[in-house]
Amino acid sequence: MAEGDRSPGASIEVEVLRYRPEQDSEPFYQSFTVPYAEDLSVLQALQHIKDDLDSTLSFRWSCRMAICGSCGLMINGIPKLGCRTFLREYYPGRVRVGPLNHFPIERDLVVDIEDFVGKLEKIHPYIIPREPRTLDQGEYLQTPRQLQRYLQFSNCINCTLCYAACPQYGLDPAFLGPGITALLHRYNADSRDGGQAKRAAIMHAEDGVWGCTAVSYCSEVCPKAVDPANAINQNKMASAMDYFLRFVKPGGARK
């Protein structure tokens, strides 16, 4: 960062959604003026508010480097990670920060993600070995090409931005949704795994891939290029194949 990037004394207006269930009857926006620098993130602005202006503001954060997935926020209406979104994108205009859409607000910028975690728990998100192997036998062989088949889907940081972006999830919380489908696909596409049949019912249910209306906004907001829409599309194909093969082959389709 060059020195010329900072304008001493500059500031920016940050509006933050407040909601404290014990005292506020409904959410409202509160405005703060915080110091501006070109390399300051929205998360750093929130930290400044909490440390120096109003310690009662609550939000989740930890790693600051877009890998822990804690600080998903609506920033000027778009789901983003606070730590990897910079004030420079809005300056000299104001920044409006809210909790992620489509999740119940617990307080201020903190949302309840139990629905997401519950869905993760039910998709069997672990290797169900195709061929069990003991540790003495060493690692499974997996070529870089086989790795590439699932690697991008394993990069999901569980930030839930894609759920805040998904119009279908907004309408129907039962919808399995983008990130979880990507993770389900991550295991199905892993050469070590043989658990497709166990996951099929979830994937192919009405609330599974068929719930998706193909808006693809999920992939646009994903900070890690996981491309959940791609996972969903691949599985719509697989699901359709599975449906037809059911009539010709007992036991359904295999990978």
Next chain:
Amino acid sequence: METYKADVAIVGAGGAGLRAAIAIAEADPALTVALISKVYPMRSHTVAAEGGAAGVVQAHDSLEHHFNDTVHGGDGLCDQDVVEYFVAHCTEELTQLEHWGCPWSRKPDGRIDVRAFGGMKIERTWFAADTSGFHMLHTLFQTSIKYPSIRRFDEYFAADLVVEDGRCQGVVVIEVATGQFTLIQAKAVILATGGAGRVFRESTLGGIVTGDGMALAYRHGAPLRDMEFMQYHPTCMLGTGLLFTEACRGEGGFLRNRDGYRYLQDYGLGPAEDKPRNKFMELGPRDRLSQAFWHEEKKGRTVTTAHGEAVHLDLRHLGENKLRERLPLICELAEEYLKIDPARAPIPVRPAIHYTMGGIYADLRAATPLPGLYAAGECASNGIHGANRLGSNSLVDIIVFGKMAGVEAAKYARGVSQSPHGVLEKQARGAQERALSPLRSARGKERHSVLRREMAQSMEAGCGIYRTAADMQATCDKIAELRERYGRVDVNDKSSVWNSDWLGALELGYLLEVAQAVVHSAINRKESRGAHQRLDGYEQRDDANFLRHTMAYHGGGGPPRIGYSDVVITRSKPGTRAYGAAGEQAQAQERKAAHG
């Protein structure tokens, strides 16, 4: 108070805590496990580890090499019996992670690939591109879902341990979403709460790395060992401290000063060659590299930036393709945060706090001196890292000793019964009262964010890369003052739901006590070793007096009582610690003397 009864309670659900939970579930599915974490498990700071994890796989490598590198890297202060066990179990545990789905990077034939790392004689670092910790954590978390005996308490904050009848029998927790207290009774408790790097200002660490488990064990009489050894990672982002992995250098990156000169050759790490050579130059250990930066800065040979002095991490010669494939997160950090394309321009970096070598004293079995209490991972000091941890040893530490803690705690839990509920609950009520005290309005006007800042500044001034008695004494005084002012902290937020103001105040309480252990351990170590370097007449390593572990015992409201304990030496007498050509020479001489 609500009560939950488990056989084993685990505090912390990062790599070590999750591995411990799975080990218990596999050892005996009838044992119930309460897995407690102040964040959702996948937010734990294991997530931010980048470079990889060490495990011997190559035919020309050996456990002895890994042992020697580790003990050498630790500047003699490693407990060698524990290191022997450690190196013998790394590969097995990494293979276990592979079986559970960890997407380790592969060679064309489908086998595990390994990369070079600092201070390691032979390439043995398993990696998943440059998000190794992230993939290990998610693999462990998702695998843990398979075991019905693991009951998670996500977003529950540990307020205290319950110690009764001379042994640890539970944890008092606060549900973050409601502010409600719960007593989790357990026959054994494992602490896996990570490090305490947030006692410093500029660090690679997440906001959650506040030494909670260390402080809780310490308050209950368990000693904190070797706390003066705080690791500065040499290549971090200015301003934020975010990490640019050592794998940048493992893949062949260079460090250059303002003149483009590879300055490490001036600090006993040369000669400089075009190709990376293990244990030379940029592949030296972290303590030496951070110290070299300090000298370059003093000589005025660093680059001046808006956030202070820097050197250049030069990756340009690695080429765009290799960078995208092997170091995608580094590219993302440079581009998004600094607007630098590492294929085209060098990245300005400087040292920042990265790792707590010390911790709760735990033996080879992960047991602390307090019966029923176990510790694993960064919160523990089991003796494998000594005075300076080698990169890629911590990601294996958490799984090798996470598993050990789980197995041992399960064994212990099967053999004991709990004290009566009423007795434990009475203790829990006391803990609740203490945790609620910062919410009482009559206390004073101090703000914990102000105290936290003053602590971090003082720690950086007194316990930085180089230290003097005068600076350390000033920090001792400052921490004592801050602890006294902490009693007058008033928390503005009096609500129950997601009161992060209050929990932040409790975290500061933990940080201050751990910070005090760090600085008092440091001022009493009158020598220079590993990450503890002095400029005031104690510039040399002094094995006669200080080939010993520092033990800090909690001193109530005052400073800790400092004692010492022996280092376990099994087969490697601490010799000259040198790298580069000097290291090769020293090694040849020692070999000659041994066979002489």
